[in-house]
Amino acid sequence: MSGPFSSGRRPLAHAPGAITLHGPEELAAPLAELFVRARSLDPDVLTHGFHVWPARLHPAIAGGLVELLTFAPGATILDPFVGGGTVAIEARVRGHDVIGVDANPLSPLVVRTKARITSADDRAAFHVLLQALTERSFERVRDRRPVIAKLRGEHLSLYGTHTLKELAGLLEEIRGLDAGIDPADREAALVLFSSIVSKVSNRRADTAEEEVRKRIRKGLSTELFVRKGEELLERWADLSRAIQSAPRGPRRLDAITGDARELPRILGPRRVDAVITSPPYGGTYDYAEQHALRLDWLNLPRAQFERSEIGARRHEAPLERWDRELGDSLAAMRAVLRGPASRVALVIGDAQLGHRRVDAHDHVLSLAPKVGLRPVAAASEERQDHLGGPPRREHVIVLAPRPLP
C-alpha cells in the first residue's frame, strides 16, 4: 500500500500520523480511511461542538463507522460510553435508533439536548424562554437579589462573589420555570447553564484544575448564557434539517445513566445491530473529576459515577484491574448483540498504567476470544501523547460475535 498507510503488523515508523492496518486489507483500509478523513473535516459541525466533553470522538470517525457497520436505515445502534453523544448524533442523522449509556449522570441530558430534533415552532418557543430567563437574570443582578449557591466549598472558591450570585440566580430561574414548560426545554436550559459554569470560573481551562484570576464583570455570565443559547438554536436548525432528510426520518433515542458492564440488565430484552463506541483509554482521564463542578451545580449524583468509572487515571490501576474492566465491558457488549451479522466497533487509545504503556489493539484482541468475539479488521494511527510521553496509538477495531466459549 502507498500513501500514509503501512500495511500488516510491521514495526511502525515513529512519526505521528502513520497508520497500520490489521486483518484483510479490503476490510481494514476503509477503517484507516476514517483517520485520514478526520484530519481534514471540521469536528464542530451540527451540534457536535456545543458542550465540551473530554476525549470527544471525531464525528467523521463516528459517522463513517455507522455507515460501514449498518446496511439499511432503521438499525439499532448502541454506544455504551456515549459521553457527549457524537455517535448518537451521527446515527440519528443516518436514520437509526440509538441507545446511549454513560456512567456520568450529566451525559443523558447533554445527549438528549444535542441530538434533539426541533421544529421551527420548538425553536421559536425556546427563544422566547431564553429571553425571559435572561431578562429575569439581569433583573436579579440589578436588584442585587440575595441567593445562596449550593456548592461544595472547593467549588465556591472558584468564583468571585458577584459571579457566584449571578449563576445561582440564573439556576434558580431555570429550576423555577413553569411546570407547564416542555421538559426538553428545561433540560436544554440546564445543559446551557452547564456549558458556561467553567468558563466564568477561575479555572484556566475547562478540563484543567489550574486556577488563574479572570476578570468576570457583572452580567457577563448571563450574556454568555444567552449567546450559547443562540448558538444552540442555530445548531439545532442544522441538525434538524440533517435528521429530517435522513432515510425514514427521525427515529428513537434513549439516553441512560448506567454502567457499561451492566448492559444486559439496562437493555432488558432489547438487542442491537451494532455497538459503536469509544471507551475510556486506560489510565488516561478522570471523567468524574473533570465533571465534578458541573455535577455539583446541577445537583447530580457523583458517588456512583466515581465508583463505576472504568480506566480512571486516579485509580493508578494495575493491568489486572484494567484487564477486568475492559473484559467485562466487552462481555456486556457481546451479550446484547442481535445476531451473527452484528458488529462491535471500538475507537480506543493505548493505556498508560503508571509507567506501563499497553497497546490497546493487542489488549482487545487478547480479551475478545474469552467473551465470544473475534477480530474482523482494525487500523491504528500514531498520535502525539497529550501527557507528554512517547507517541501513543489510537485504534479503530471491528469485532464480530462467535459462539460463546
Ligand SMILES: C[S@@+](CC[C@H](N)C(=O)[O-])C[C@H]1O[C@@H](n2cnc3c(N)ncnc32)[C@H](O)[C@@H]1O
Ligand atoms: C472517550 S469518552 C466517550 C466520548 C464520546 N464518544 C463522545 O464523543 O463524546 C468515555 C466515556 O466513558 C464514560 N464511562 C467511564 N466509565 C464508564 C462505565 N463504567 N460505564 C459507562 N460509561 C463509562 C465516561 O463518563 C466518558 O463519557
